[in-house]
Amino acid sequence: MGAALSAAVVVCAVTAVLPAAASAEPTAVAGGLGAGVERISVAADGTLADDNSAGASITSDGRHAVFSSSAQNLTPNGTTGRDRVYVRDQRTGQFKRMGDLTPLQPPVISGDGEYVAYTVKWMRDVRVRQYQVSTGRTASANCSAYSCNQPSLSADGQHTALAILIKRPSLPEHQTIEVQDWNTGGTKATVAEFDHTYPSRPSISGDGRYVAYQDGExxxxxxxxxxxxxxxxxxxxxxxxxxxxxxxKDGSKVVYLSGSDTYVYDVRSGTAQLVPNVRGVAIDPTGRYLLYAPNDTNGPSLTLRDLQTGTDAVVSNQPASAETDAVSADGHDVVFQSTAGDIMPGDTKGKSHIYVRHFS
Structure with a gap:
C-alpha cells in the first residue's frame, strides 16, 4: 500500500444544472455528422442488428467503436447467436469481428482503434485475449497458470494493464496488477500486489505512464x-x-465514487472536485468531460458535464447505460446502450442497441 498523499484533498461543490427531461431524443443524424443521436448496431445495409448488443467503448477520435453482440447480421459470416466482439468503423459503417470467442466482460479498444482486448473463459480459468484490428493478429496476456481479467489499454495498444488472480487450493488467494507488453507478452512492471482477489479495476493512461487502481477490500x-x-x-x-x-487517458484525472457522490481527482494538484448525487460512468481522454448517471431517476439517464464550466448536456432521456471509455476526446461523441424502442424510429425488435450521441 502506498503512502498517503501529503497534499490535502480539497472538495469543491459544483451545482448540477440538469436540463428538463424531454419525451424524445434530439434529432437523429447519420454517419456521425452534426449533433444528434445515431444508432450504430446496424448492418452495413442499414438493417438493425437482429439481436442484443452491449458493452460499447469508443476511440479518442470517435472513429471506431467496439461492442459485443449476439446479432448474426453485422458481418457476412455472422455468428451462431452467441456474443461476439465487433469493431465498427464510423467513417465507413463497416464491421470487423474480433475472433470467435465469447467475451466475459465488455471489450476495450485502444485510443487509436488499432487494438482490442477482452476476457474469455479458458479451461478452468479466465484469460485476456488481444487482437490487432488491421491485421487480425492475436495474442494472449501472460497469466502463467492463473486467471487474468479487467484489461485496460494504452492509447497505442502496446501496453495492457490487467489483474492476475491466483486462486488455487494449495495457494493463498492473492492478485497482482501488471502492465504487460503487447509484442512480448512479458511483464513491463508490477504495479501492486494484494492478498485478496476483490476487483482492482486497473485503468492505464494513454502513454502507459500512470495506472489507477483500487484496493477492493x-x-x-x-x-x-x-x-x-x-x-x-x-x-x-x-x-x-x-x-x-x-x-x-491524459493521466490528469481520476474519477471515483464515494457514497452517493462522484469525485474527479486532479493527479497533479492532489485536489478533488465534487459532483454531488450522481454516479460517474466515464471521463473523456482530456479529463474535462464527465459522463454520469443522475441519482434522481426523474431526470435524464445519462448526462455529460463540462467540468470547467459546470454545464450539462443530455446524452439520453430514455433508460440507457454506458461503460468506461464511452466518451471521445473533448466530449464530441458518447457511446451508450439502451433497450428503449423510441430513441430512434424504426426499432421494432425490442433488443438492446448501441447508440452514439454526437455533440457539435
Whole structure:
C-alpha cells in the first residue's frame, strides 16, 4: 500500500444544472455528422442488428467503436447467436469481428482503434485475449497458470494493464496488477500486489505512464507512476471508502465514487472536485468531460458535464447505460446502450442497441 498523499484533498461543490427531461431524443443524424443521436448496431445495409448488443467503448477520435453482440447480421459470416466482439468503423459503417470467442466482460479498444482486448473463459480459468484490428493478429496476456481479467489499454495498444488472480487450493488467494507488453507478452512492471482477489479495476493512461487502481477490500484508490516507480494514495477522503471508475487517458484525472457522490481527482494538484448525487460512468481522454448517471431517476439517464464550466448536456432521456471509455476526446461523441424502442424510429425488435450521441 502506498503512502498517503501529503497534499490535502480539497472538495469543491459544483451545482448540477440538469436540463428538463424531454419525451424524445434530439434529432437523429447519420454517419456521425452534426449533433444528434445515431444508432450504430446496424448492418452495413442499414438493417438493425437482429439481436442484443452491449458493452460499447469508443476511440479518442470517435472513429471506431467496439461492442459485443449476439446479432448474426453485422458481418457476412455472422455468428451462431452467441456474443461476439465487433469493431465498427464510423467513417465507413463497416464491421470487423474480433475472433470467435465469447467475451466475459465488455471489450476495450485502444485510443487509436488499432487494438482490442477482452476476457474469455479458458479451461478452468479466465484469460485476456488481444487482437490487432488491421491485421487480425492475436495474442494472449501472460497469466502463467492463473486467471487474468479487467484489461485496460494504452492509447497505442502496446501496453495492457490487467489483474492476475491466483486462486488455487494449495495457494493463498492473492492478485497482482501488471502492465504487460503487447509484442512480448512479458511483464513491463508490477504495479501492486494484494492478498485478496476483490476487483482492482486497473485503468492505464494513454502513454502507459500512470495506472489507477483500487484496493477492493479496503475500498481505497491509488495511482502508480511508472516514471518515478512510486504509488500515491489512497487519494480519497480517508473517512469514506471509494470505488474507482476511470483514469483519463491524459493521466490528469481520476474519477471515483464515494457514497452517493462522484469525485474527479486532479493527479497533479492532489485536489478533488465534487459532483454531488450522481454516479460517474466515464471521463473523456482530456479529463474535462464527465459522463454520469443522475441519482434522481426523474431526470435524464445519462448526462455529460463540462467540468470547467459546470454545464450539462443530455446524452439520453430514455433508460440507457454506458461503460468506461464511452466518451471521445473533448466530449464530441458518447457511446451508450439502451433497450428503449423510441430513441430512434424504426426499432421494432425490442433488443438492446448501441447508440452514439454526437455533440457539435
Amino acid at each position: 479496503a475500498n481505497e484508490v491509488f495511482v502508480w507512476d511508472r516514471t518515478s516507480g512510486t504509488t500515491s494514495g489512497p487519494i480519497e477522503d480517508s473517512s469514506e471508502g471509494a470505488s474507482l471508475v476511470q483514469l483519463s
